[in-house]
Amino acid sequence: MIKSMTGFGRGESSDGIHSFTVEIKTLNHRYNDIVIKMPKHIGYLEERVKKIIKKYIIRGRVEVYINLEYINETNVDINVDIPLAKSYKSALERVAEELNIEEKITLDNIVSIPEIIKIQRKEEDEEVIWNCLKPAVEDAVDYIMNMRIKEGEELKKDVLLKINNFKEIIKSIEKKAPFIVNEYKEGLRKRVSELLGDEFNLDEEKLMNEVVFFADKSNINEEIVRLYSHINQFESSLELNESVGRKLDFLIQEMNREINTIGSKVNDIEVNSCVVEAKSELEKIREQVQNFE
Structure with missing residues (x-):
């Protein structure tokens, strides 16, 4: 299940003596960075709060604000x-x-x-305070997780649409690829004829050697196969019930690498145009993936 890294949650709890308000805000971050601001005299509960948060939030910056009010001052x-x-x-x-x-x-x-x-x-019982604080933390986490899941589903829909657009661009490149060598061969023959005239007898063997060299140099079958493999992995990862942000980011880097290789191998206007479109679509996907946990 895809989850967004951004969200906000709030929880409250009271036991008649203590009244807690907990607010949690999550932001994009490469790692799991938890920052807690709470009254100093109950700072010993910080690790317990972090333990609950880490159970549900794997990646992102988490800012936690804990406010404590005493309903009466008998303590x-x-x-x-x-x-x-x-x-x-x-x-x-x-x-x-x-x-x-x-x-x-x-x-x-x-x-x-x-x-x-x-x-x-007065010195207070740690367990009494924790039993009051814990429900507020859990409510805030539950609220923020629901928000992150809903936002994650919207992000997923958008990314699936964009990755499908990217796939269609790759299909266009794949369809064009078989004609590139023949076009190069005819273009080379035409240029030689224009430069040397029709009376010049073109050495077919040398022409074919040049064409074979070009065909080998401009072969993009491996790149196409790897791109389809990366796309399949990307789509499959979107269905996993785990944190996939880093994996998706890595796959985007690999797809971008293959697209750049195709652009450097093939000197064709149509293919180069497709390469530009593909890189633009990948950048849009990358921007969205930065929001994934």
Whole structure:
């Protein structure tokens, strides 16, 4: 089943204490690159999140955003450093006295100092947090996978249409190939006649040697056979239930190589025109395949 590398998924879950929101965005990438942004104090769950994602997403850049909100704050300790507060109060009073400031020191002046009041989260059970986070991750992955599959099916239809167009171009080249040698032979005979005149007796043996040399040099049967083989492999790969993006990309490179060889071997206007069309179609296919997982 063909899957696109791009997509977006979102999941939410809550256990009455914790409320998680998970958003996953996937982009084109040669490898499986997973980047997770989550609250630092639950960073120890990162590998568990990656394990779920890797189970379903084999290739592409995966950006994961995890947000945690506490429905109530029963899991925090508030510590007040009374000795430090007294020291600050005394210091502020001395400053006010020295500078002849009559303004009184208020509670706001004291609590605005960061070190006075410290909020610390109580140590939480890792499994409790994970059991709340896991459903949100799974929902987000499930959503994004459905999106990637749907988009992949649309990409597949487009690529099949283009590979069929490419196949028709190869058929045109194949039909033209048998006539190339005869056309070369007649063209060579005509050029010699134009240059030397009708009175010149053309050596048929030398002519045939030249034609045989040209026929061997311009033979593209092997390239045609390999192209059909690559096309068959390409079409078969589109039906596989696995990640095939890299394989398809490789097959496109091989087809492009064979087309270039045909273009260099055959000096024929029609064939060269077909070669240009074939390369253009391959480039369109390659652009789409870049989106395949």
